[in-house]
Amino acid sequence: WNSETGGSLQQPLSCAAQQLFQHLELRRREGSQLPSGRLRNPQGAAAASLVATAMAAQGRTCSQAGVSGSRDRSCSKPIPATGFRATLPNALTALRLLAIPLLVLLFYAPWNWAPGACSTLFGAAAVTDWLDGYLARRWHVSSPFGAFLDPVADKMMVGAVVVLLPTAACAQGQSAALAMPAVILTLREIFVSALREWMASTGKRASVQVGFVGKCKTAVLLLALTLLLATSRNTSNTFVFAMGGHLGPAAYIAGVVLLHLGTVLALASAAQYLLAARQALAAAW
Numbered sequence: 001w002n003s004e005t006g007g008s009l010q011q012p013l014s015c016a017a018q019q020l021f022q023h024l025e026l027r028r029r030e031g032s033q034l035p036s037g038r039l040r041n042p043q044g045a046a047a048a049s050l051v052a053t054a055m056a057a058q059g060r061t062c063s064q065a066g067v068s069g070s071r072d073r074s075c076s077k078p079i080p081a082t083g084f085r086a087t088l089p090n091a092l093t094a095l096r097l098l099a100i101p102l103l104v105l106l107f108y109a110p111w112n113w114a115p116g117a118c119s120t121l122f123g124a125a126a127v128t129d130w131l132d133g134y135l136a137r138r139w140h141v142s143s144p145f146g147a148f149l150d151p152v153a154d155k156m157m158v159g160a161v162v163v164l165l166p167t168a169a170c171a172q173g174q175s176a177a178l179a180m181p182a183v184i185l186t187l188r189e190i191f192v193s194a195l196r197e198w199m200a201s202t203g204k205r206a207s208v209q210v211g212f213v214g215k216c217k218t219a220v221l222l223l224a225l226t227l228l229l230a231t232s233r234n235t236s237n238t239f240v241f242a243m244g245g246h247l248g249p250a251a252y253i254a255g256v257v258l259l260h261l262g263t264v265l266a267l268a269s270a271a272q273y274l275l276a277a278r279q280a281l282a283a284a285w
Contacts, residue, residue, distance in 0.1 A: 092135075096157055103160065165228055178232070
């Protein structure tokens, strides 16, 4: 609003705002021609003009932000992707489920290249665990179904591998090093899943969401299982031979150490969830 130009507008406004200004301007002129006291609240008319100007300017800014693709969240909401991009994150998650039978077949296949192929397949599936969530957030296509399917695929894939590994290590007399973490991880997943389901029934599911320790546990376990799939059956297969004669046993030992570290992190994260739910558990005891 420019008072130096006799009340003209500096920027174009919407039709509703222009009508309001015309009405206020007409009332102001009528008040200046009437005897004193006829215009009861000229200050109110001026204030209304300023308010209308501010509202119209804000509406114009928001509309321009929507047209130009501005990232100001106060004016425009993110637009979810459509077509192929809308379904790709869930498709990647589903591929992890479909990869489980192939992992089992490659694990027991008699070919020298099978351990390397099994490890590569598991590593690729582990990458999609990060990729599907990243794409869903970037393209604004997160869905309740994806939030349900993603942890299910992870648990099934990891659970299948931790059960397979001790059967291969048994021939080398090292099954205990892999069997104990497998038992602990399986029991932990059962407990945490039951705890989350019960907390959801009480309306407090958010208190036991995945934390930083849980994410570190997942990353460490995925790396450990990738190494162990390549070396647990034997340390002289084609994949290990390509790394060098001494790297095979070293990769196996590194995988075992990481597996035990991941087991410790799994217990620590379970303890965090239990502490977060202690008040609800105490109230229901």
